[in-house]
Amino acid sequence: MKIAILGGGLAGCATAFKCKEAGLEPDLYEAGPGLAGGASGNDTGSYSPRFSALRGPESDFYSAAYFLALKQFEHFDYIDWNPCGALHLITDEKKDRQLRRTAANWGWGADHMRLLDREEASKVANMELQRAALYLPHSGTVSPRKLCAAYANGISSYFNRPIDSLEEIDADVIVLACGPAVSHFAPELPLTPVRGQVTEIRATERSARLSCSISYEGYVTPAKEGVHTVGATFQPSVDSTLSDTEDDLENISKLKEALPQLQDEFEVVSHRAAVRASSRDRFPIVGPLTDRPGLYVTTGHGSYGLLSTLMAAELLADMILDRPYCLPNSVTKILSPERFKPKQDR
Ligand SMILES: Cc1cc2nc3c(=O)[nH]c(=O)nc-3n(C[C@H](O)[C@H](O)[C@H](O)COP(=O)(O)OP(=O)(O)OC[C@H]3O[C@@H](n4cnc5c(N)ncnc54)[C@H](O)[C@@H]3O)c2cc1C
The missing domain is CATH 3.30.9.10 (D-Amino Acid Oxidase, subunit A, domain 2)
Structure with missing residues (x-):
């Protein structure tokens, strides 16, 4: 299966990492000259979940994301994890x-x-x-910039490759992980x-x-x-x-x-x-864009991308490989791009 990931920030690099972990060989296309040129380029970031008063799908997502990230950070050497x-x-x-x-x-x-x-x-x-x-x-704290490099280690990455049209890419699966630029490909999403x-x-x-x-x-x-x-x-x-x-x-x-x-x-x-x-609801958008088979999205990570992007990546790998999902239905539903469609069109 040929997989192309658009965007070399935390969302794209984490997705590439989880796909590779699952035995796939993704290609990563980045508009800029290197990884982490966008929101993910800070030297130091602070990771904590987005708190909510009640327990529900949102808190379940951030709880799972937090513990997944802790487990993962431990395995990387050069991410300035503190x-x-x-x-x-x-x-x-x-x-x-x-x-x-x-x-x-x-x-x-x-x-x-x-x-x-x-x-x-x-x-x-x-x-x-x-x-x-x-x-x-x-x-x-952890370095988002270095975390991108750790995730993308060993991934075929193509820089200075701003993708304008999906027709430019020959792949069975395309993952849109290009932050706010996802709007260019999916203008219907409220970003x-x-x-x-x-x-x-x-x-x-x-x-x-x-x-x-x-x-x-x-x-x-x-x-x-x-x-x-x-x-x-x-x-x-x-x-x-x-x-x-x-x-x-x-x-x-x-x-x-x-x-x-x-x-x-x-x-x-x-x-x-x-x-x-x-x-619009301040929650990440993760899942398939059903209007086009093989097209997935991971964006809307707001101010919590250090945690949410890895969890999103694990879920996307499950979806792409048709494995049982790592998150319950209640959570995948509120992440899904479908949530923004009028009820009769879902
Ligand atoms: C100032 C600031 C401080 C933050 N602090 C924290 C923090 O402390 N903790 C935390 O958890 N989060 C923090 N965040 C949020 C976190 O950085 C984001 O949630 C995360 O970086 C989002 O990652 P991303 O990959 O979705 O987007 P980005 O990192 O923006 O990556 C998108 C990539 O896609 C590329 N791209 C765009 N269009 C195309 C195209 N057409 N073709 C190919 N590539 C394309 C861009 O060049 C970019 O590299 C902060 C954000 C900012 C701005």
């Missing part, structure tokens, strides 16, 4: 309700997810915090570009003490080689990849608001802007 733990700060009443219900309803053991009061959270962070938090001891920027700041004496990843209305990672990654701005319907200093100021000001201990003058070391793909 399972340093993540604290999700309870910043207001809404977050308080949501995270308390997540902890109560998701069914994770306390060794994987637990609520900490302010003192306990401060101990974990190695820094005084003003808030209680939901703690995921095995969450942390929105969401621009975002991360800012890398030089660690100060105080900030260097931070020992885990912290999430609030943004996130900060512990210093790696003296540099923290602070992210990320969120601008729906903007598709510019130009970095700007206003976004740096926004990232730093949110950091200072969340961690009042850190009122330091931070030196910006670098910044990078890119465009996420977000679906």
